[in-house]
Every structure is written in structure tokens, then in C-alpha cells.
Amino acid sequence: MSLCPPPVRDDSPVMSRAGEVMRVRGLVQGVGFRPAVWRLAHACGISGDVSNDSEGVLIHAWADANTLDDFAERLRSSCPPLGRIDSIERHAFHETPPSGSFRIVASASGRAHTGVVPDAVTCRACIDETLDPSSRRYGYAFTNCTHCGPRLSIIQAIPYDRPNTTMAAFPLCDACASEYDDPNDRRFHAQPIACPACGPRLWLELADGSVAEGDVLDVTRRFIERGKIVAIKGLGGFQLACAASDHAAIAKLRALKHRESKPFALLARDVAMIERYCVVSGADEVLLASTAGPIVIMPMIDRGMLDPFPGVAPGIATLGFMLPSTPLHHLLMQSLDGPVVLTSGNLVDEPQCIDNGEARQRLAGMADAWLMHDRDIARRVDDSVARIMGGVPRLIRRSRGYAPAPLRLPRDFSAAPPVLAMGAQQKNTFCLLRDGEAVLSHHIGELENGETYRDYTVSLSRYQHLFEHDAGFVAVDLHPEYLSRKRGIDIARQRYLPLAEIQHHHAHLAACLAENDVDLGTEVLGIVLDGLGMGLDNALWGGEFLLGGYVNFKRLASFTPVALPGGAYAVYEPWRNTYAHLSASLGWPRFTKQYAKLDLHHFLASRPLTLLDQMIERGINSPVASSAGRLFDAVAAALGVCRERVQYEGQAAIELEAMIDTRTLHDEDDALAYPFEIIEADTSLLINPKPMWIALLDDLLRATPVPVMATRFHKGLAIAIVRMTVRLCASTQVCTVALSGGVMQNRVLFEQLTTRLAAGGFNVLTHRQVPSNDGGIALGQAAITAARALASAFVEPRSTSCA
Numbered sequence: 085m086s087l088c089p090p091p092v093r094d095d096s097p098v099m100s101r102a103g104e105v106m107r108v109r110g111l112v113q114g115v116g117f118r119p120a121v122w123r124l125a126h127a128c129g130i131s132g133d134v135s136n137d138s139e140g141v142l143i144h145a146w147a148d149a150n151t152l153d154d155f156a157e158r159l160r161s162s163c164p165p166l167g168r169i170d171s172i173e174r175h176a177f178h179e180t181p182p183s184g185s186f187r188i189v190a191s192a193s194g195r196a197h198t199g200v201v202p203d204a205v206t207c208r209a210c211i212d213e214t215l216d217p218s219s220r221r222y223g224y225a226f227t228n229c230t231h232c233g234p235r236l237s238i239i240q241a242i243p244y245d246r247p248n249t250t251m252a253a254f255p256l257c258d259a260c261a262s263e264y265d266d267p268n269d270r271r272f273h274a275q276p277i278a279c280p281a282c283g284p285r286l287w288l289e290l291a292d293g294s295v296a297e298g299d300v301l302d303v304t305r306r307f308i309e310r311g312k313i314v315a316i317k318g319l320g321g322f323q324l325a326c327a328a329s330d331h332a333a334i335a336k337l338r339a340l341k342h343r344e345s346k347p348f349a350l351l352a353r354d355v356a357m358i359e360r361y362c363v364v365s366g367a368d369e370v371l372l373a374s375t376a377g378p379i380v381i382m383p384m385i386d387r388g389m390l391d392p393f394p395g396v397a398p399g400i401a402t403l404g405f406m407l408p409s410t411p412l413h414h415l416l417m418q419s420l421d422g423p424v425v426l427t428s429g430n431l432v433d434e435p436q437c438i439d440n441g442e443a444r445q446r447l448a449g450m451a452d453a454w455l456m457h458d459r460d461i462a463r464r465v466d467d468s469v470a471r472i473m474g475g476v477p478r479l480i481r482r483s484r485g486y487a488p489a490p491l492r493l494p495r496d497f498s499a500a501p502p503v504l505a506m507g508a509q510q511k512n513t514f515c516l517l518r519d520g521e522a523v524l525s526h527h528i529g530e531l532e533n534g535e536t537y538r539d540y541t542v543s544l545s546r547y548q549h550l551f552e553h554d555a556g557f558v559a560v561d562l563h564p565e566y567l568s569r570k571r572g573i574d575i576a577r578q579r580y581l582p583l584a585e586i587q588h589h590h591a592h593l594a595a596c597l598a599e600n601d602v603d604l605g606t607e608v609l610g611i612v613l614d615g616l617g618m619g620l621d622n623a624l625w626g627g628e629f630l631l632g633g634y635v636n637f638k639r640l641a642s643f644t645p646v647a648l649p650g651g652a653y654a655v656y657e658p659w660r661n662t663y664a665h666l667s668a669s670l671g672w673p674r675f676t677k678q679y680a681k682l683d684l685h686h687f688l689a690s691r692p693l694t695l696l697d698q699m700i701e702r703g704i705n706s707p708v709a710s711s712a713g714r715l716f717d718a719v720a721a722a723l724g725v726c727r728e729r730v731q732y733e734g735q736a737a738i739e740l741e742a743m744i745d746t747r748t749l750h751d752e753d754d755a756l757a758y759p760f761e762i763i764e765a766d767t768s769l770l771i772n773p774k775p776m777w778i779a780l781l782d783d784l785l786r787a788t789p790v791p792v793m794a795t796r797f798h799k800g801l802a803i804a805i806v807r808m809t810v811r812l813c814a815s816t817q818v819c820t821v822a823l824s825g826g827v828m829q830n831r832v833l834f835e836q837l838t839t840r841l842a843a844g845g846f847n848v849l850t851h852r853q854v855p856s857n858d859g860g861i862a863l864g865q866a867a868i869t870a871a872r873a874l875a876s877a878f879v880e881p882r883s884t885s886c887a
Contacts, residue, residue, distance in 0.1 A: 103132075103177035104152055106143040108159065110170035111199045111489060114244040116230030117141055118188050119272040120162045125186035126267075128155050132182065136191040136243040138552075146181040165231055166204050166375060170492060170521075188273060191243040199490040199523070200236055200244065200550065203319055203465060205377035205409040207232035209270065214411045215418070220259065221279055223301075225286050225412035226459065230274040232375070233410075236488060236526070237320045237465050238276060242550060246275045250460040257282035284459035286412070289444075291452060301415050304455050308424060313337055315429050315443055315451035319410050320465025320484050320526075321436035322429030322443045324451060325351070329422050334395040337425065340450040343432045345731040347397035349379045349404045349467065351426040353417040358405045361385060361392050361423075367472045372407050376485025378468035379404040396425060399726075399735075400742040406467060409484070412455075428466060433530045435539040438464045463546065464539065466527050473831045474838050479855050480829055482513070487526035488547070491853060493867065495520070496604040500870035504548070504555035506572035507862035508588070509563070510733065511855070512536075514544060515862035516553045517870055522598070523551060524854060524863050531567040541571065557873060559584040559865035561591070563618040584869040588617025589628045590637045591864030592824035592856070597634060598867040599860075600822070600849045604874065607633050608849065609640075609809060609818050611837075614825035614857070615655070615713035615733075624648070626711030626825075627771070629808060631816055634871030640812050641762075641769035643715060644668070645708040649696045654714065657729050658721035658736045663688055663696060664706075665718040669774040672697075679781050684722055712827045715773060716740060719797050722780060723790050734826065741830050744798065745791035749832065752792075758800035762808055769811070771804050795832075802836035810844060822849040826857035 108117070113136050121134045121143060128151055132144040145152060156172055163169050206214075207229065213219045214227045221227045228234070234249075241248040256264060260279050263271040271277050278284060288296040288303050296303045307314050311333045313326045324341070326333040328350055338344060352358045355369055362382040364372075371380050381404045384392075397403055405423070408414040417424075428436040429447055437443040438461040443454060469481040479486065493500075498520035505515040512528040525547055529536045547553070558581050560572035576583040593610035602608070610630035619625040620639070627643030647664045648654035654661055662684070666675050672693065679685050699706045713734070720736035721727040725743070730736050758776040762769055776797065783793050813819045821841055828834050828851070841848050854860035 100148065101146050101181060102149055102152065103144070103146045103179055103181060105175045105177045106145060106156060106159075107139065107173040107175075108141040108143065108169060108171075109173075110140065111166070111168040111201050112141045112163075113199075113242070114201045114230075114235050114239075114275060115166040116164040116270070116272070116274070117167050119230065119267055120164055121159070122186060122188055122267050122272075124155065124158060124162050130155055130186055131184070133187045133189045135189045136245065138192070138242055142192070144177060144179075166201055168199075168489070188267075191245050199521075200239055200242065200488050202376065202485050202487055202489050203235050203237050204232045204375045204485065205407070206411055206414065210411065211414055214414065223415060224278075224280050224283070225301075225410070225415060225457070226276075226278045226284050227411045228274065228276050228278070229270045230272065231270065233274075233276045234319055236463055237484075238459070238462050239550070240462050242552075244275060249275055250462050251276050251278070253460070254278060254283050284457045286455070286457045289454040289456055291448075296453070300455070304416060304453070305420055307453050308420070312452040313340075313450065314453050314455055315437075315447045316412070316416075316426075316455045317440070317443070317457055317461075318412070320461060320463070321438045322447065323426050323436070324429050324447070325424045325426050327422065328393045328396055328425050331394045334393075334425060337427070337450075338395065341427070341430070341432055343427075345398050345735060346432075347400060347402075347404060348425045348427050349406060349469075350393070350396065350423040351413065351417065352405050352407060352423045353420065354407065357423060358382070362403055362405060365472060367475060367477065371470055371472065371477045372405070374485075376468060377407060377409045378470040378479075378485060379406045381469065381471040381480070393423075399739040402742070404469065409467075412457075433533040434535045435464055435529065436466065463526070463543070466529075468527075471829075471831065473834050474850070476850075476852060478850070478852055479859075480857070481511070481527045482524065482854055482859055483527040486853075487513075488523045490521040490523050491599060491863065492521050493517070493598055493870075494601050494603050496874070497867070497870055499874065501556035501873050502554060503557045503559055503584075503866045503869045503873075504553065504572075504575070505559040505862040505865035505869065506561070506568040507865070508561055508858035509566040509568060511858040512540060512568060513859050513862050514540075514547070514568070515866040516547060516551055516555075517866040518551075518553060522863055522866055523547070524860075527859060537567055540568070544571075555579070555581060557582050557584050557869050559586050559869040561585075561618065561861070561865070562587055562620075584865070584872065586865045586868050587620055587637075588861065589614070589619075589625055589630060589825070590632065590868060591861045593630055593632065593637065593822055593864065594634050594867045594871075595854055595860040595864035596822040596824045596849055596851055596856070598863055599851060599853045602633070602849070604634055604871055606820075607631060607818055608820040608822045609812055609816070610637070610822045610824065611805060611809065612825040613712035613827035616709055616711055624707050624709035624711065626709055626713055627715070628710065629769075629812060631812070631818060634868050635875050639768060640816075641771070641808055642710040643712055644763075644770045644772045645710045646714070647700045647706045647708050648711075648714065649699050649706045651705045651707060658717035659688065659691065659727050660696070661714045661718035662721040662727075663691070663693065664700065665715070665773065666777060667697075667700070669777045675781075679785065682781070682784050683724070684784065687727065712825070713737065716827065716830075719780065722784075723793055725790075734829075737827070737830060740794050741798070741832055743791045743794040744832050745789070745795045748792045748795040749799065752795075754799065754803060756796060757803055758796045760800060760804035762804070762811065769808065771808055776800055798830075798832045799836060802833055802840060805837060806840045806844060809841065809846065813846070819845065820847040820849065824851060824856050824860070828856040
């Protein structure tokens with residue numbers, strides 16, 4: 085069956101040939117879009133040409149009017165798997181029709197207004213070819229086609245053509261050139277095309293600088309099986325690999341990376357291998373096999389006290405698995421019997437290595453061997469992380485496979501000026517907003533690390549150059565110590581640009597609105613729960629109920645503010661939060677009188693409480709915070725979870741969630757959930773945890789199992805949040821709710837909230853495309869700044885209720 089109706093002859097007396105220019109915008113470069121256009125045009129009998137340029141794809145087409153209409157309509161259904169068409173603009177073209185058939189012509193340069201496609205995992209056809217002994221690419225670690233392979237990690241300029249990528253260093257052999265030029269081949273105009281004769285080469289380098297002899301991948305596998313650590317040059321950077329079942333190798337890797345407890349990601353050959361260890365849902369399997377190929381967090385199979393991989397994910401009941409993303413990873417896993425740990429090649433919180441020389445130097449003493457190749461990595465790109473929550477995939481880290489695909493903003497933003505949003509301090513990403521869409525960068529990380537901050541500044545410059553982004557505004561967080569804010573202030577001063585200061589939790593709310601296509605002028609109730617963010621009153625916020633939209637917001641309610649004795653120490657030592665909460669809710673004398681028998685009392689009594697009391701009373705390094713994250717820390721420590729110290733952000737809350745008792749969660753009466761009270765304070769409402777603490781401490785006295793107590797806390801908190809939301813809806817008549825903030829990554833709390841809110845008749849907006857944590861802050865900053873520019877509503881952020 086033909087793709088188009090039979091073309092009308094040029095000399096037809098019924099219809100004459102007309103010319104059109106068709107401008108296609110979206111993710112249409114580097115995905116095989118031009119070959120798809122070529123094939124469709126030939127099927128329809130259309131003459132003309134197609135090319136890439138800085139705005140997307142440009143088509144000149146001649147045919148009768150009906151055929152052109154049909155051709156334009158069928159372009160959308162012909163879009164390749166990695167592509168995305170945002171718009172097709174059509175204009176009459178009165179030039180003389182060309183002779184000959186439809187052609188693909190050379191790309192044109194110019195100001196970049198098109199998206200860059202993310203790196204994509206190897207497609208099934210390329211995997212089969214790589215594993216086929218009869219193929220000329222048999223065993224080749226860099227097999228790819230127009231439907232898969234490197235994109236962001238190799239691109240250096242737009243348009244996405246081979247000379248603008250790091251593949252320019254590898255001239256095509258005759259066989260590859262023939263495939264590249266053949267419209268019937270799936271490698272027609274595939275820019276990273278390569279083969280063993282002309283493409284990148286692979287070798288294994290030992291610690292003494294020598295190159296291992298024999299089959300490179302066989303030797304690498306033997307190293308891993310013998311308990312060695314191998315540095316592997318992956319798609320977007322070096323990774324460290326060792327056998328997941330080798331406890332000694334994992335302990336060594338943790339010590340060398342200075343990563344004491346944070347879970348490691350695992351690489352499996354296929355889903356069947358993952359199913360030996362995890363409960364894999366249908367949604368998990370789809371996500372694992374998607375073109376993005378993220379690390380997917382899934383529950384472990386219940387093996388009682390038996391941990392199949394001691395040291396991989398201590399203290400938690402989930403594992404993060406991914407499938408091979410490149411031919412190199414597929415080939416490596418072919419004959420390994422079990423999964424391997426695959427983690428970024430760096431020290432904790434540092435950016436991963438991308439250069440061979442850098443990897444030799446920075447990973448010396450950490451790796452026993454280096455599996456390297458000679459294709460340069462243009463841009464460092466970490467693995468993405470996702471989790472099924474509420475039956476839907478939700479990103480926890482947005483990087484390889486997703487970034488920098490532009491996010492289409494609501495139609496109201498089409499006329500917004502360009503904005504550079506600097507993001508947060510932790511889990512940093514930045515954002516370039518222009519032409520009604522937002523380019524959110526790949527995951528950068530924790531800016532307090534010097535190497536990561538340097539990577540941040542380099543990435544900022546490269547993204548702006550790549551996308552030819554000329555900012556009209558710079559958006560920053562309110563927190564005076566955020567390095568992203570300081571850098572944004574410097575950029576604004578250097579370029580004489582207006583600076584937009586955006587409140588942290590308003591940015592969380594706006595990010596959720598933007599990805600849910602909420603129009604300008606719409607108000608919602610925002611429930612934003614996270615660790616710490618600077619508030620409008622110079623206090624630290626973190627458990628907030630907001631009423632607002634993009635331009636303005638008002639704080640209606642929060643969690644009761646509690647001191648953080650020791651400031652930053654309270655973030656890393658959860659017992660400090662427990663003591664502060666107990667002091668605020670009960671007071672130490674009452675706690676001692678009623679609960680002196682508890683191990684918790686003995687532990688706290690051994691601490692320097694007099695000093696802490698003085699600090700809290702005098703306000704010395706003990707700021708108050710309405711933080712939901714610190715409440716989780718306080719409860720976890722009270723139950724003996726991460727009591728003394730956490731080794732990574734969110735550890736106490738993650739381990740507390742891991743202890744949930746499913747029977748208590750689903751079957752126990754809500755009346756047994758720990759109660760919170762709603763109280764009035766000045767012009768706002770507070771969720772007060774005092775009743776919760778009394779119920780929890782009484783359960784401790786009764787020796788109630790910790791999993792039951794952890795569950796009652798989660799349920800009780802969800803019930804309290806819903807009660808507050810119902811009350812705010814009644815007073816505001818706003819019943820659409822947006823959920824955001826890092827605490828919303830807690831699956832149990834999130835699913836409790838979404839289920840209970842939906843049952844209460846609320847319209848619930850949640851994150852899917854961007855993380856609810858600080859990885860989405862930059863999107864919110866950009867959206868707020870653009871909305872205010874459109875509304876001419878820039879205000880001093882601390883002189884009004886609007887940030």
C-alpha cells in the first residue's frame with residue numbers, strides 16, 4: 085500500500101504543480117528524519133529537497149495541492165522513533181520546480197533554534213548485528229544507526245552533522261560511506277556511523293600503562309570475575325565496574341570512592357537477570373527497555389535476612405538496575421553470570437572523568453585496568469535514574485537519554501524573552517528558556533564540590549554556545565550562599581542583565597506547573613516538601629503550602645518551624661533534629677519523666693544537651709526551619725535509623741521508607757496512624773507534630789515493631805497533609821493541587837497523598853518529566869522569570885509576598 089495517493093502528472097489538465105516551503109521544528113535532527121522525508125517524498129512523487137539547518141528541518145516540495153496536503157499530514161506519522169515534531173509551518177514557494185527526483189542536500193548553518201536529541205540506547209537491530217558472526221560489525225563496540233547511539237555526548241555544534249561531532253576524526257570507509265548514502269539503509273545519513281575498519285577502537289590498559297593482549301572484552305570480563313575494578317569509558321563518561329556478588333571488591337570500591345553507604349547502580353544483561361533479584365513490574369520493564377534506558381529503582385525480592393549483594397544498597401529494600409546502553413556494555417555482559425556494579429568514575433560528589441588522560445590520573449589507585457577507546461566525549465552525561473510511582477515512570481535524575489530534549493512550555497510562553505536559570509546548589513541543573521521551550525541541562529550535581537562547580541561553569545558556557553542562547557534575564561535562588569546564585573549574579577553584572585531572585589519553593593511549584601502545561605494566570609495549591617530552602621522572611625522553609633501560579637504566590641501554611649541545632653551539623657547528624665523536635669513538642673523534663681526507660685533517652689542524655697539548649701535559646705547557629713526533610717530525619721533517628729550520622733543526602737528518610745510494613749500500610753485502621761494537629765499562628769496555619777511524637781514514644785515504650793511505627797508515621801503525615809489541603813481548598817476555592825519537592829520522591833508518602841487527594845475530589849498535578857527534587861528547580865526559575873517578564877511584574881522579592 086502506497087504511503088501517498090498516486091501523484092498527478094505534471095501535464096495534468098486537472099491540477100497544476102505548486103511549490104511549498106515546509107519548516108519542521110522539534111527534535112528532528114540526528115534521528116533519521118531527513119531519510120524518512122526522502123522516502124515519503126519519493127512514495128508521493130514529490131520533487132524538491134530536504135536539509136537540516138539551525139531551526140530544524142527545511143523542505144522544498146513541488147506537487148499538486150492535494151498531494152502536498154497529504155504529504156504534510158503524513159509527515160507526523162512518519163516521524164522516526166527518536167524524533168518529535170512540535171510544528172510544521174507551510175508557505176507557498178514560487179521558484180521553478182527542480183529537475184530530477186527528491187534529494188537530501190547539504191545542511192545550512194545559522195542561529196540555532198532546534199533541539200538536540202539525547203543519547204539513545206542501542207536499538208534491537210544494532211544489537212542483533214553486533215552479535216551476529218556473519219556481520220561485518222560482529223563484536224564491534226560502537227555499532228549504531230539513525231535510531232540509536234550517541235547524540236548529546238558527541239555533538240559540538242548545531243546542525244547535527246558528522247563534521248560537528250567528535251566522530252569527525254573518523255573518515256568513513258567505502259562500506260560505511262555506501263550505507264550512509266543509501267536511502268534504503270537504516271544508516272542513511274546516520275552521523276555516528278562506524279565499523280571496525282574506520283571507526284573508534286577499543287583497548288584495555290593496565291595500571292602499569294601496558295595494553296592487555298588478547299580479546300579485549302574477554303580479558304575485561306576475567307578481571308571483573310577475579311574481583312578487580314575496571315574503569316570503563318562509557319557513552320558520557322568513565323564508569324567503575326566490579327562484580328556485584330563480590331563483597332570484597334565492593335568494599336574496596338566504596339573505600340576508594342569515599343562512598344560509605346550510598347547505593348550503587350547495577351548493570352544486568354537482560355530483564356531475566358534482573359528478575360532473579362527484583363520484582364519487575366510491566367511498567368518497570370517498559371522503562372528499562374526504553375530508548376533512554378535509565379537506572380530503574382525496583383523492590384528487591386523478599387529473601388528474609390539474605391542479601392544477594394551485600395554492600396550494594398545497605399539499609400534499603402530496593403535496587404537500581406539498568407540494561408546495557410551501548411554495544412560495549414552488551415558485549416561485556418554476554419558471558420557474565422551475574423550483574424556488575426556500574427558507578428560513575430570519580431570520587432564521591434565529583435564529576436566523572438571523560439578524557440583518557442584525566443581518567444588515568446584521577447582513577448589511579450582506584451581502577452585495576454582501564455577499558456578505553458579513542459572517540460572523544462564532548463559532554464559529560466551521567467546515567468538517568470527513574471522509579472515507578474503511582475504506576476507512572478518518574479525521573480529522579482534527568483540526564484542520559486532525556487537531556488537536553490527541550491520541554492515545550494504552555495502556549496502563553498511563546499513570546500517570552502530568553503532566560504538563563506542557574507538552578508540550585510544540590511542536584512544542580514540549569515535551564516535555557518527560549519522560543520516557548522525550556523532546555524534543561526543534564527545532571528550536574530553538588531556545587532559545593534570544587535570540581536563539580538568547575539564542570540558547572542564549563543557546561544553553562546558550552547550549552548549557551550551550542551544553542552546560541554542570548555539571555556535577556558538571569559534567574560537565581562534567594563539563598564545567599566548558593567554558588568549557582570553567585571555565578572548568576574556575576575553573569576548578570578558582566579552582561580548588564582536584569583537579575584530575577586526566585587524563592588526556592590515557588591520554583592518547585594512552577595516547575596510542576598510548567599511540565600503539566602498549566603497556563604499563565606492559573607492558581608493552584610502547591611504542596612512543596614523538601615529539605616531546606618531560603619524563605620521570603622530570611623528563615624529556612626521546607627514544608628510549605630502555597631497558593632499561586634507562575635507570577636505570584638502566597639504562603640498559606642507550613643510545618644511547625646523547629647530549630648536546627650548546629651546548623652549544617654543537623655543535616656548530617658539526625659539525632660540533633662530528634663532532640664530539637666522533642667524539646668519543642670514536650671520539653672526535656674517531660675520527656676525524661678515519661679520516657680527515661682527508652683534507649684533513645686539514654687542516647688540523647690549522653691550528648692552535650694546543655695550546649696545545644698544554649699545555642700537554641702540564643703539563636704546561635706540554630707536557625708529554625710519548617711523542613712519536612714528534617715522531620716523525617718528526626719523520626720528516623722528516634723526509631724534508631726541513621727541515628728548518629730548520615731552518609732548521603734536523604735539516607736535517613738530512604739532507610740525509614742525501606743522499613744515500611746505493607747500489612748500496616750494497607751490493612752491497619754487509619755485511626756492508629758500517628759496524629760498531627762493543625763493550629764493557627766498569626767496569619768497562617770501550621771501542621772504541629774506534638775501529638776505524633778507522643779504516640780510514637782508511647783509505641784516505643786510498648787516495644788512496637790519499628791516497621792509498624794515507620795508506617796504509622798508515613799500514613800499519619802499523609803492524612804495530616806490531606807486535612808490541611810481540604811481546609812485550604814475550603815477557604816480559597818482552589819482545588820487543584822501540585823506536589824513537588826524532594827520529599828515527594830518517597831514512594832509511600834507520594835502514593836498515599838495522590839490516592840487520598842484524588843479520593844477527596846482534588847485534581848492532582850505531579851512531576852514526571854523532571855525531578856521533583858532540586859534537579860527541577862531551574863525549570864521553575866525560568867518559568868517564573870519568563871512569566872513575570874510577560875506580565876511586566878518584576879518586584880523586589882523580599883518586600884512582598886511574591887518571590
